Amino acid sequence: MSMRSQVYEWSNLAPGTVAGGGAGAVLRRSQNDLPVQVPANQSTDIFIGGIGNNISTPAETTATQFIVIEDIACTPDISGAVQVRINTTDYFQNPDVTQMNGVPGLASPYPRGSPSVNPTGNGAATTAAQTLVLTPNNLLKSFDLYPDVYVLPGQVFQILYTTPVGTGATQYALNAAGQVVSAFVKYTLYDGPDALIANKLLELGVTINPNNVDWYKRSLIEQQTAAATAAVAAAASNGGAA
Amino acid sequence: MSMRSQVYSWNGANFNPAASNSAGTTNYSVGNALSGRQISIFIGGFGNNITMPAETTATEFVVIEDVACTPTLNATAGVCTGDETAAVNTQGAAALMLSRGQLFNWTCQNNNDAGAAWAGASAGLFGPRMYVQVRINTTDYFLNPDNVTNDGIPGTASPYPRSLDMQPSFNLYPDVYVLPGQVWDVRVTSYCQDANFNTDVANTAGYLGNWGKVAAAGVVTPIAGAGGPEFNGIDFNAFVKYTLYDGPDALIANKLLEMGISINPGNVDWYKRSLLSAQ
Numbered sequence: 001m002s003m004r005s006q007v008y009e010w011s012n013l014a015p016g017t018v019a020g021g022g023a024g025a026v027l028r029r030s031q032n033d034l035p036v037q038v039p040a041n042q043s044t045d046i047f048i049g050g051i052g053n054n055i056s057t058p059a060e061t062t063a064t065q066f067i068v069i070e071d072i073a074c075t076p077d078i079s080g081a082v083q084v085r086i087n088t089t090d091y092f093q094n095p096d097v098t099q100m101n102g103v104p105g106l107a108s109p110y111p112r113g114s115p116s117v118n119p120t121g122n123g124a125a126t127t128a129a130q131t132l133v134l135t136p137n138n139l140l141k142s143f144d145l146y147p148d149v150y151v152l153p154g155q156v157f158q159i160l161y162t163t164p165v166g167t168g169a170t171q172y173a174l175n176a177a178g179q180v181v182s183a184f185v186k187y188t189l190y191d192g193p194d195a196l197i198a199n200k201l202l203e204l205g206v207t208i209n210p211n212n213v214d215w216y217k218r219s220l221i222e223q224q225t226a227a228a229t230a231a232v233a234a235a236a237s238n239g240g241a242a
Numbered sequence: 243m244s245m246r247s248q249v250y251s252w253n254g255a256n257f258n259p260a261a262s263n264s265a266g267t268t269n270y271s272v273g274n275a276l277s278g279r280q281i282s283i284f285i286g287g288f289g290n291n292i293t294m295p296a297e298t299t300a301t302e303f304v305v306i307e308d309v310a311c312t313p314t315l316n317a318t319a320g321v322c323t324g325d326e327t328a329a330v331n332t333q334g335a336a337a338l339m340l341s342r343g344q345l346f347n348w349t350c351q352n353n354n355d356a357g358a359a360w361a362g363a364s365a366g367l368f369g370p371r372m373y374v375q376v377r378i379n380t381t382d383y384f385l386n387p388d389n390v391t392n393d394g395i396p397g398t399a400s401p402y403p404r405s406l407d408m409q410p411s412f413n414l415y416p417d418v419y420v421l422p423g424q425v426w427d428v429r430v431t432s433y434c435q436d437a438n439f440n441t442d443v444a445n446t447a448g449y450l451g452n453w454g455k456v457a458a459a460g461v462v463t464p465i466a467g468a469g470g471p472e473f474n475g476i477d478f479n480a481f482v483k484y485t486l487y488d489g490p491d492a493l494i495a496n497k498l499l500e501m502g503i504s505i506n507p508g509n510v511d512w513y514k515r516s517l518l519s520a521q
Contacts, residue, residue, distance in 0.1 A: 003416050006384055009396045011316070029393065031277035031433045035366050047387060059387030067387075073411055075316055111313060111398040112409035119368065120318035134342060138406045157387075180316040180366040184399055186412055189385075210416040210504070217502030 002194040003210050008159075010046035010053060011182040012036045012167060021178060025054040035178045040166030043083065043101075046159045046183045060156040064191060066198040067151035068208050071186040072103060073110035075179075076139055077118045078165040080105040082183050084149050085158040091149055101162040107143040110184040114139055118179050150208065151187075153195065159185050244491040245507050247483070251402075252283035252430070253290055254478030280375065280393070280431045283480045297425040301488060303495040304420035305505050308483040309376060309395055310402035310410070311430055314369030315345055343407035345369050370432040372397040374480055376418055377427040383418055393431045402481040419505065420484075422492065428482045 013033035016022035022034035036051050038044060044051050047059045061067055074082045083102030084091040092102045106116065115135040151157045167179040188210065190198045197216050198208045206212050281288055284296050298304050345368045375394030376383040382391040401408035420426045485507065487495045494513050495505045503509050 004383065004385075005412075005414055005416060006387075007395055007399055007412055008386060008392075009399060029278070029371075029433045033433065055386045055388040056390065057388045071411060077316070110411060111315070111401065112411055113405065113407045114315060118316050118318045118366075136342070140409070178366060179318050182316055182398070184396075184411055186399070188416075214502045214504055221501060 002191045003213060004189045004191070005186070006189050007184065007186045008046070009182060009184050010159075010161070011180060012038050012052040013180065014052055022052075025050045025052060027054060027056060029053055035167065035180050037178075038161075038163060038167045038181060041162065041164055043160040043162045046161055046185070049161075058156050059158065061151050061153050063153050064195050065153060066190040066195040066208070067157070067187050068190070068198075069145065069149040069151065069157070069185060069187045071108070071145050072159060072184065073108040073112075073141070074103075074105040074161055074183040075118070075181040076105035076109045076114070076116045077179055077181065078163045078167065080161060080163045080181055080183075082108070082185075083160040083162065085160055086149070086151060087156055090160075101164070102160065103143050103145075106139065108141050108145075109139040110182055112139070112141060147207065148209075150202065152202075153199070159183060244488045245510060246486045246488070248486050249481065249483050250283070250292075250428075252428075252480040254288060277432060277434050280429045283428050283430055283482070285427075286429070289478070295425050296427060298420050298422050300422050301492050302422060303487040303492040303505070304426065304484050305487070305495075306376060306414065306418040306420065306426070306482060306484045308400070308414050309374045309428060309481070310400040310404075311372045311374040311395075311397035311480040312370050312478055313344070313397040313401035313408040314367050314371045315343075315398075315407075317366045317368055344401070344403070344405040345407070367434075369397070370434045370478055372430060372432040372478070372480075374400070375429045375431070377429055378418070378420060379425055394429070402479050416504070417506075419499065421499075422496070428480065430480045432478070 011033075012022070012035055013029070014022040014024055014026040014036050015030055015032045016034045016036070022036040024036065026033070038051060046052075047055050048057070069084060072082045072084060074080045081101035081104045083100070090099060090102075092100055094100045109116075116137055116139050117135040119134045161181070161183045163181065167181060190208075190213065194213055197213050201208050201212055201216060206216075282295075283289070284292050285294070373393035373396050375392075382394075384392055384394045386392045395412055395414075398408070399412040400410050400414075404410060487505070487510065491510055494510050498505050498509055498513060503513075
């Protein structure tokens with residue numbers, strides 16, 4: 001299993017209190033998770049950003065790993081966007097080479113087919129006659145992450161979620177607030193010998209994907225087979241001459 | 243039939259074993275007690291199951307090509323404040339059911355037991371918040387970037403069933419190979435519980451959970467500790483699609499694996515043709 005398709009899903013959900021909603025980050029999801037407030041105009045690392053479900057260490061590749069990021073997406077509501085950062089360099093930038101928030105969730109929605117606005121209620125939560133408001137559209141993606149983003153061995157990478165609006169507090173009375181937002185990244189992890197081949201393909205200028213890694217393996221085997229055949233033929237030829 | 247496309251579809255409900263493909267009649271339906279627990283869709287003891295763990299014999303080779311499960315839709319938390327079981331709720335409005343789409347009739351999660359006068363924060367999710375993991379022998383396939391095992395693929399990224407509302411963001415490529423003699427499993431985890439979790443699970447007669455999909459009238463009969471009309475597992479699904487190579491084709495699959503060639507029916511046929519050409 002040296003090439004593995006992987007995904008990571010982040011949501012601003014963590015355990016908290018009934019009165020105040022979710023708080024902070026959590027390493028393991030739980031059934032007690034509640035929405036954590038996401039501040040406006042602040043990039044949140046979906047891996048170790050301290051909000052929602054996180055992992056224990058920054059996402060980085062070891063000397064024997066190679067990662068190819070193939071898709072990123074996020075909740076389209078509240079103008080959310082996702083950015084890829086390799087070491088300290090942001091991948092997506094404005095035409096004037098200034099910083100931007102990344103790919104908007106409207107262009108790369110998660111989940112695909114979801115409404116552009118989170119389902120919400122039509123009024124204050126203190127009224128018993130509240131009804132559901134659901135935006136009747138099914139967003140499809142306008143953005144395709146191609147060419148893919150490569151994370152070379154030893155590099156640290158981050159996926160940053162940013163909303164210019166921020167999610168509200170999660171107390172029950174604030175019906176328009178407390179959005180649940182998510183971000184999603186799909187990548188392929190090449191490990192061990194396949195990571196070496198990925199590096200070789202990078203040197204050759206060949207796109208790194210499972211097909212091309214397999215192609216490179218086959219070409220190595222064919223070369224070895226041809227060399228062995230040539231050696232046998234040469235030995236036979238020398239023997240015949242003697 | 244030495245290459246066969248196969249599917250296994252799992253459903254969390256098992257109230258009517260005669261109508262499902264379950265081999266057992268004593269399984270429970272998925273309920274609150276399973277929230278946060280990873281269970282096997284083959285032999286987990288919930289929903290429809292098979293008689294023994296999924297494993298390949300010495301002459302079989304399995305290629306898993308897709309896994310999927312029930313998706314979840316984010317919402318604004320305020321939409322699901324309240325307690326559906328309370329006829330009069332002075333502080334929170336009743337939890338709302340999604341009015342359209344694939345998750346039609348799902349109610350939101352409250353996640354905290356606040357009794358009839360609901361006044362707390364809500365999870366803000368329609369759906370079971372479900373994940374699906376593949377396990378080969380004792381190794382989980384899907385990992386976090388810190389190399390720690392995670393819950394697997396979110397149903398939101400790989401939904402089952404697919405619809406206009408919920409389309410896949412994930413494609414299982416490269417495929418997962420199950421070599422001869424290996425045991426494999428597909429395991430689901432859901433993070434969901436209702437507001438009356440602490441009291442209603444033990445209430446065998448009057449279970450009134452307030453999340454999940456409302457069942458059609460007359461479909462279910464509550465089972466002890468296993469849910470009721472408001473949540474009975476009927477919309478709690480998982481799916482796996484795989485190709486089973488058997489006999490000579492399994493040998494060819496092994497050969498292709500050695501050669502670094504993707505194992506699929508087209509390549510197996512190509513290898514057969516090349517053998518015939520060599521003869």
